[in-house]
Amino acid sequence: MREKRKGPIGRAAGLAGGVAATVRRMQREREPRVLVYDETGYARLVQPDGRGYERLLQTAERMVELVDESEAEAKPRRPRARRADPPGGAE
């Protein structure tokens, strides 16, 4: 049986393990996924190799793009900020 590491190396290893787990969890959360719900609210995951999966992802991506484009258009264009002080200028 391996001894449990203690001291600074053990602590550093524990910290690194925690960071790696967080990164893995974040990557998992960012993965695209498709869920369908029936009338009772029961969720079923559409598998990546399932029928319609790719089409659903493409449709959703296009919908998000449309909203991005609309929001970018609606934002008022701000004029470029002028330099506050010219080089060597007065206060």
Place this chain on the structure above:
Amino acid sequence: MAGTLTPERTARRLCELSADARAGVLLDAAGAPAGFHGVTRDRSGDLAQLARATFEAVDRAHRDIPGGPPEQVEIQVDRGTVYASRTPTWTLAVVARRTALSSLMLMDLRAVLGELESGAPIRRSVSAAAPPAEAEASEEAAAGESPVPELGVEDQ
């Protein structure tokens, strides 16, 4: 009735209910757009067409999935999440931020569609930003307040 939700206002209503909802579109039973919010008018047709295509693809995918016909769908992609819900009469689709809570968003979709169909408005709590005028703060009123308001009114 003045407060009745109309199809034209439904997508806006959903976006008002949920801070994470960015845009929405409502389709009628024939799949024609009945209202939209959050996109420009020239893009609303495309959004409606994509919402229609979503449930077409869901129904295709459903052939491989056990259970009843899907009523709601959630699609998470890189920069956002699309939620859609349908009844025999209406289909409501919304584009939300990736941070949106699925259960809340799906509940809001159902609630807004229910409000549209039944006419009964959703009960909302009073906004903290706009306190009623008659409830002016005074020292007497403050002294009578419970220090733990969540626990409710104390017996006098």
